Amino acid sequence: MSVDLTTRYLGLTLGCPIVAAASPLTATVENAQRLEEAGAGAIVLPSLFEEQIEGEALDMFDAPAGLLDAPPFGSATLCSELDDYNTGPDFYLRKVESIKRSVSIPVIASLNGAATGDWVRFAALMQGAGADAIEVNIFVVPVSPHVSGHDVEQRYLNVVRAVRKQITIPLAIKIGPFFSALPHFAQGVFEAGADGLVAFNRYLAPDIDLEHLSVAPSIHLSTRSELAQTLRWIGILRDQTDRSLAALTGIHEAEDVLKALAVGADVVMTCSALLQGGIGRLTVMRNGVRDWLEMHGYDSVDQFRGCISRRASGEADAFVRGNYTKAVASYLQPPT
Numbered sequence: 016m017s018v019d020l021t022t023r024y025l026g027l028t029l030g031c032p033i034v035a036a037a038s039p040l041t042a043t044v045e046n047a048q049r050l051e052e053a054g055a056g057a058i059v060l061p062s063l064f065e066e067q068i069e070g071e072a073l074d075m076f077d078a079p080a081g082l083l084d085a086p087p088f089g090s091a092t093l094c095s096e097l098d099d100y101n102t103g104p105d106f107y108l109r110k111v112e113s114i115k116r117s118v119s120i121p122v123i124a125s126l127n128g129a130a131t132g133d134w135v136r137f138a139a140l141m142q143g144a145g146a147d148a149i150e151v152n153i154f155v156v157p158v159s160p161h162v163s164g165h166d167v168e169q170r171y172l173n174v175v176r177a178v179r180k181q182i183t184i185p186l187a188i189k190i191g192p193f194f195s196a197l198p199h200f201a202q203g204v205f206e207a208g209a210d211g212l213v214a215f216n217r218y219l220a221p222d223i224d225l226e227h228l229s230v231a232p233s234i235h236l237s238t239r240s241e242l243a244q245t246l247r248w249i250g251i252l253r254d255q256t257d258r259s260l261a262a263l264t265g266i267h268e269a270e271d272v273l274k275a276l277a278v279g280a281d282v283v284m285t286c287s288a289l290l291q292g293g294i295g296r297l298t299v300m301r302n303g304v305r306d307w308l309e310m311h312g313y314d315s316v317d318q319f320r321g322c323i324s325r326r327a328s329g330e331a332d333a334f335v336r337g338n339y340t341k342a343v344a345s346y347l348q349p350p351t
């Protein structure tokens with residue numbers, strides 16, 4: 016008997032718990048179809064950025080009177096590099112429509128912003144274009160000593176509330192790992208209207224070009240060792256919420272998917288593995304998960320999910336300081 020991989024995420028039914036994360040890979044109809052054939056449970060489209068949308072909206076305010084009747088976000092191009100990345104605001108909506116028409120798996124549109132503004136209205140347009148859900152990647156880098164952690168969290172929550180007001184479809188919030196009290200913050204995100212949390216985004220920090228003594232953008236793909244942080248926090252959050260949890264960063268192999276499911280993730284998302292190994296990697300992961308569950312006597316992914324969340328593991332301390340002390344001690348033991 017084949018293992019049932021059916022999964023619920025954000026109230027949607029997915030045929031498999033592996034989701035293609037936001038990246039250029041999910042930007043075309045052809046790749047969306049290939050990802051569906053490879054067994055993806057859903058796809059997240061690349062993000063449209065606050066800066067792109069606000070740029071176009073500002074242009075609209077400067078336009079001659081007649082042009083103001085044109086559909087919003089439909090004209091000028093600012094942020095041309097970003098527009099090359101995700102086709103820009105107007106084409107983005109057409110992309111959502113065409114990808115939705117060509118696949119039957121859920122299509123999640125993505126926004127990326129740092130503060131409330133007019134750009135949140137775009138979530139409603141994405142819903143109108145047929146998106147099954149919206150994922151908002153919120154990325155704030157506080158540089159002022161006058162801005163506290165509380166201020167930063169409130170800024171995130173204001174964005175969640177503002178986007179929530181725009182849409183009736185499910186909303187997922189994608190965050191990074193750098194919060195002093197993540198469970199409290201996650202609860203705030205849910206209370207503000209999110210149906211799920213994507214943990215974690217992986218921040219790309221700038222590099223320094225020594226030759227030109229300048230700041231250089233840098234991009235490195237993730238490695239499997241980065242998964243540990245995600246596992247800890249999904250394991251801790253799982254026992255405290257019924258909302259959806261997506262595990263992200265460092266998922267490269269079937270074993271990584273299984274570990275994330277074991278600590279309680281509803282789905283996993285993967286990006287670097289697919290950029291490195293191609294879309295076929297997703298099938299390898301999916302088959303690996305199915306075979307492992309079958310070999311270990313599970314009928315479904317639901318039956319396996321959460322078996323090693325913090326509470327279920329019976330080793331609650333291992334998710335907090337206990338892991339640290341044990342790990343340090345084990346390293347100091349002389350080889351036998």
Ligand SMILES: Cc1cc2nc3c(=O)[nH]c(=O)nc-3n(C[C@H](O)[C@H](O)[C@H](O)COP(=O)(O)O)c2cc1C
Binds near residue numbers: 217237285
């Ligand atoms: C080339 C590239 C483009 C990406 N574009 C987006 C994006 O548009 N929106 C977004 O939320 N995340 C984006 N990400 C982040 C990924 O979705 C993911 O959060 C991150 O790579 C960690 O997952 P991984 O370990 O599977 O790579 C991008 C990552 C890469 C490498």
